[in-house]
Amino acid sequence: MKKGLLFIAAGLVICITAYSQKTITKNTLTGKIINEKTAAPLAGASIFIPDLKIGAQATDDGSYKISSLPAGKYLVEVSFIGFESIFETIDLDGTIEKNFSLKESVLEQEGVTVTGVSTPTRIRQSAQPVSILKRAELVSTSSTNIINTLVHIPGVTAVTTGPAVSKPFIRGLGYNRVVTVNDGIRQEGQQWGDEHGIEIDDYSAQRIEVLKGPASLTYGSDALAGVVNIQSLLPAPSDVIQLNLLGDYQTNNALRGFYSSIAGTKNGFSFNAYGSFKEAHDYKNKYDGYVFNSKFYNDNFGAMVGYGGSWGYSHLLVTNFDQRLGIVEGDRDSATGEFIRALPGGNETIATVDD
Numbered sequence: 001m002k003k004g005l006l007f008i009a010a011g012l013v014i015c016i017t018a019y020s021q022k023t024i025t026k027n028t029l030t031g032k033i034i035n036e037k038t039a040a041p042l043a044g045a046s047i048f049i050p051d052l053k054i055g056a057q058a059t060d061d062g063s064y065k066i067s068s069l070p071a072g073k074y075l076v077e078v079s080f081i082g083f084e085s086i087f088e089t090i091d092l093d094g095t096i097e098k099n100f101s102l103k104e105s106v107l108e109q110e111g112v113t114v115t116g117v118s119t120p121t122r123i124r125q126s127a128q129p130v131s132i133l134k135r136a137e138l139v140s141t142s143s144t145n146i147i148n149t150l151v152h153i154p155g156v157t158a159v160t161t162g163p164a165v166s167k168p169f170i171r172g173l174g175y176n177r178v179v180t181v182n183d184g185i186r187q188e189g190q191q192w193g194d195e196h197g198i199e200i201d202d203y204s205a206q207r208i209e210v211l212k213g214p215a216s217l218t219y220g221s222d223a224l225a226g227v228v229n230i231q232s233l234l235p236a237p238s239d240v241i242q243l244n245l246l247g248d249y250q251t252n253n254a255l256r257g258f259y260s261s262i263a264g265t266k267n268g269f270s271f272n273a274y275g276s277f278k279e280a281h282d283y284k285n286k287y288d289g290y291v292f293n294s295k296f297y298n299d300n301f302g303a304m305v306g307y308g309g310s311w312g313y314s315h316l317l318v319t320n321f322d323q324r325l326g327i328v329e330g331d332r333d334s335a336t337g338e339f340i341r342a343l344p345g346g347n348e349t350i351a352t353v354d355d
Helices: 135-140
Strands: 013-016 027-035 046-049 054-057 063-069 072-079 086-092 095-097 100-102 130-134 156-160 166-170 178-182 207-212 226-231 240-250 255-266 269-280 296-309 312-325 340-342 348-350
Touching: 027 046, 027 086, 046 063, 054 063, 086 095, 086 100, 130 135, 166 178, 166 226
Parallel strands: 027 095, 027 100, 178 226
Antiparallel strands: 013 312, 027 063, 046 054, 046 072, 072 086, 130 207, 156 166, 207 226, 240 255, 255 269, 269 296, 296 312, 340 348
């Protein structure tokens, strides 16, 4: 596979809410987020509504405000580093003032809302075992491809073809028994051939949910073993512009990687754009030295624009995944045991470090 091109321009992903409203009204959720023990405001605390893909951050006095929301009942997640998260269902109808008090906690909670189902729900209320990796965990477990970052999850393994191609296996089942979803779009290129991996930039992933067990009612008959739900182009909190830079270097194969993104939301309009590249030469092991033709190169970008209002939200997503990689064949010279390289005309020669 010299080039894997994924161009997701699936029109407008229009999610128009229909929550028993005959007329569209503008609703607002406002309030404060404070420390339960000291009553001090928690500046920077996050409040997020997964169903609407909209949220906000608390200001210096702990106050927050999310406007132009459709009426209905929604699960709301309130979180802050060093505090236990709160999850509450709120009935939006008009202007709702809701204050939240967070308890201090030295234990880091696992992500507790699941979005890869028909409606966002809490893990405790999910009938299926679910593991969630957030951005900080994904960065700390950086690997050569996005699937290899998941092998630390119990019940999840990967079958690899070289360092750049991996396929997810959930409880021993893989290929066309595991569905991979990126921002709501199913991946259809990796189920069959051994040399076709997941065409998703691992640097861009903001959150990954692994649903273990049958999920065919939601994702179709392929989801016999489970689902890997990857979220990349998430909107920023209201009235916030975020800039992210990430660099990566790995010593074995001299992997060099760089990722940058910018996202913002203002008056209902949201955008998110990223670009990245990753390049590595042949990796090295103690038996063969450098393994011939295990080098690879990725060059990726993606963007999202959208608008959310009292009627719902609409997002347009575009991503490009361009990968050039070598496939390790393992052919060796019978006399020396060295890797061999094919030449035009059917000839062969001993591979060198420079090949």
